[in-house]
Amino acid sequence: MRQTNDGNGDHRPFAESSAQNEGEPSNASLLSRSRTDRPSRGVNLRDGARVADVSVATVSMVLNNNPRISRTTHAKVQRVMDKLGYQPNRLAQSLSSRYTCVLAVLLPDVRHAFADAYFGELLSGVCERAQRLGYKVMIEQAKPAFIEERKHLEIFDRRYVDGVLCLGTNDTNEFLKDFDPTPYPALVVDNNPIVAELDHVMCDYESGATQVLNYLLQLGHRRIGFITAANEITTARTVHNVYRRRLAAFGVAYDSSFIEDGKFTEEGGAEAARAILERRPDLTAIMAGNDKMAIGAMHLLHRMGKDVPRDISVTGFDDLHHAAFVNPSLTTVHLPLYQVGSIATDRLIERIQGRPERVAEKINTHLVVRDSTAMARDASRATFEPAD
Amino acid sequence: MRQTNDGNGDHRPFAESSAQNEGEPSNASLLSRSRTDRPSRGVNLRDGARVADVSVATVSMVLNNNPRISRTTHAKVQRVMDKLGYQPNRLAQSLSSRYTCVLAVLLPDVRHAFADAYFGELLSGVCERAQRLGYKVMIEQAKPAFIEERKHLEIFDRRYVDGVLCLGTNDTNEFLKDFDPTPYPALVVDNNPIVAELDHVMCDYESGATQVLNYLLQLGHRRIGFITAANEITTARTVHNVYRRRLAAFGVAYDSSFIEDGKFTEEGGAEAARAILERRPDLTAIMAGNDKMAIGAMHLLHRMGKDVPRDISVTGFDDLHHAAFVNPSLTTVHLPLYQVGSIATDRLIERIQGRPERVAEKINTHLVVRDSTAMARDASRATFEPAD
DNA sequence: CTGAAAGCGCTTACAG
């Protein structure tokens, strides 16, 4: 199994390649290799046609199950191609057909976006579904340079992909306006930014937020800190509005001293918790807009010597796998992210294949009660029924 | 900005596509669309040649910076192409040049592999580097069906990719033997499975394990539980061997009742901790082979009412971002996963471009001390110097 | 029912 370099001429050094590595991404060094250096070709349609004694067109039609080909010819050709171990060159197929059967997943320009289990679950659903439908998945990150160089359109124009799934979007993403179903099919995953009216598949944040708030209110909590994220994110706004409305329903006036941006990170969640607690030392619960911020908040509370949930209850949003393993385990809203990724992929592919209907789907969410929540310290004094 | 479906004929429903969705992945439905349905083409070399009044070959050479073209022609053609907003069709380029400038990342067939921050960090480094070098990244998961259908070779044969990065590998991955640098360039990331002698770039597990063990031993720990993972993983074996040798150096006999497989998951870590603790209620520390198992173990200890680190110290391995935010924050070995992903990508691309040398690199690791470790309960009775 | 031919959009020897 030892792999030796047998001097077959495939190892010519590329003087220019190292210089280019740090500059413009360019494949000129590859494209300028002499033809004899190329990986050897496999069996193609012409080989098959020769062996089966038919035309290239016939072979092609057999492989594409074109019904115009007779049973006998079909069988004969199929057998030959199987025996030859033929594998169609997808570059040629795509060049001819104008379809690539590749999808791009566009991740946001956020540190550790790849290492974030939220995106990971979505991606997992996307990849599983894409694979089943015969599509490949390409990863891109929407860094400033990526957008400025308009690479989000270039991947279409240069025939890398047939469609793109946008994750982690918000209303500042002006580039979303560039996507138009006809030449640039795109679908927003788990969000619905108002910057552009695009196809989207998302979790039901409204219902999830309602469940977690009703639960906290029923436990007697009234002074509830709320760690949210940038207001330019539609889902964050939705949860924020539910927070406002549910409190109002229980006769609690909206008070911005309970609110803080936690930037969807552990650090941000900890900082936000600290800020809210300074202003409102009397709070009895903290509701976070995602699990990472909730975990950051719990970490801070632990540091401050506060006991969760005895002193303060904490809730998350996402139900990442690992939320069940922090101490105490986290009460949170379960988001079916895998399913959302999977359905989003289905819908995008349908759109690519010409389905005219716009896509706007909401998937159910539900509350998962664990150990980070308990009755409010002052529950006896609270009313347990909504005022409305 | 409303996107209407203007009946331009691009939305013909595909009767057959829904039936196929659940069966054989096939793009026959796409490939059989009539030509008029296709997305309209952009500007190509021929358009440019016509406008610039030169041949297609000349335009091609200009764009590839072929030095044989005169200054004047080059400038003229370049200007024309810029004005036309020309973007080369990469399918045609690749079909002609035989290079795709796409890399595959092969993830293991593990539940939540995508949502695992360990793979996420590696992937992040891979994507950043690939993008800089003008490569695209495609994701694949090595499910049984994927390997059985030999898709790990098909992605090369059908010209999807030029090379593959293998993550999460172990010695049972027989398919690794199929990769040969010449037709199938592959590089193993953060491991070195003995099943095949392949290029690899990995963290220095030996040094990391030595640091964490020396640290625990210096704190007076002698009865140290070890939560490891399958013995068919080279890196796990390395850590295991260090555990054995460091303990021996301090005069502690190897005792398998301290050892348990934790399967690299939180659940597995919790289970393993429980099992070890049942056999060895006298242990004072638990060393885990990764952060997730350590976190699972801490969760169990918390459940059992044991205090970490007062009763039992716990250490991890990875230093995932979130290890700093569990309670207590986790002492662990920092693995430079982003860097490993990045270097691995560099090396694979060099190999694709013909570099003959084999790749075998180790990247430094270091211990990060946080709050999950403390002096052993019985530290006074322990010796603090190695016996050797 | 099948074949010869044109075309997808590039790159690269080969001439001149």
Next chain:
DNA sequence: CTGAAAGCGCTTACAG
């Protein structure tokens, strides 16, 4: 220094 031509490996009208 530049162009005409062949080729990469497919698909698909167009004939017959």
